[in-house]
Amino acid sequence: MKMTLNITAFLSGAIFGFGLLVSGFYNPNNVLSFFDIFGDWKLGLMITFILSIIISAIAFQVIKNRSLSFANNPVQLPDTKQLDLKLFAGAALFGTGWGIAGICPGPALVLVGSLKIEVVYFFIGLIPGLFLIPIFFRK
């Protein structure tokens, strides 16, 4: 059982990674040209983004009313509803960092496997960033 879940998680990561690779989403230069609306704007990633949302929406529709997954694991969907300052501030900080380097966490892991050594610097910032908040604000 546990083994099945490890295999499906591996496949999930590998296929998700394939999507990032084939679309060029893992390449920060492509992501930055997606932000370059006044210059050499590449709209193609919008197709990737929209299609991935449509496919995921079908999967979430299928799982919505089930408490167990197809491998009999509990289904965990977030139920947070508040639109609070943490959400606004977090999204703004995230967007700023994303706009600087064109890298977000998924592509960062794919870049590790692409042996782009420079991505190590991104992780040197990312990991303390992920853990800073709980140190100051206990939930």
Next chain:
Amino acid sequence: MEYILGGLGIGLGISILILFNGKILGVSGVIRGFLQNPVAENGWRFSLIIGLVLSPMLYQFFFDLNPFEILSSPLLLIFAGFLVGLGASLSNGCTSGHSVCGVSRLSPRSILATLIMMGFAFVTFNVLKFIL
């Protein structure tokens, strides 16, 4: 065509994780969970991370990847990584968790987060382009 295949791949990856593991594919949450939870609970997170990291090697058995350079300086990469990490932990999600999973579930939080994230990314990129 490659954009369509990319969307299929990302969507299918997310679908597998929710349909079989019952988990949302949010990469920032997976990295954070992997670093703070006991090893016994981390099997699926570890497998997912390995899948992502190995994907370029598997990909290159069949297809070519275009060579490219990461152009940002080390200092800028550290700073960008820090903002991305802080932002993802504050808002509880990143591109995969909010912008794809959350938006596809029509979560108001995620739709709002996505608009803010993309808005700030557009503005930051264009301000930096103007200054530098």
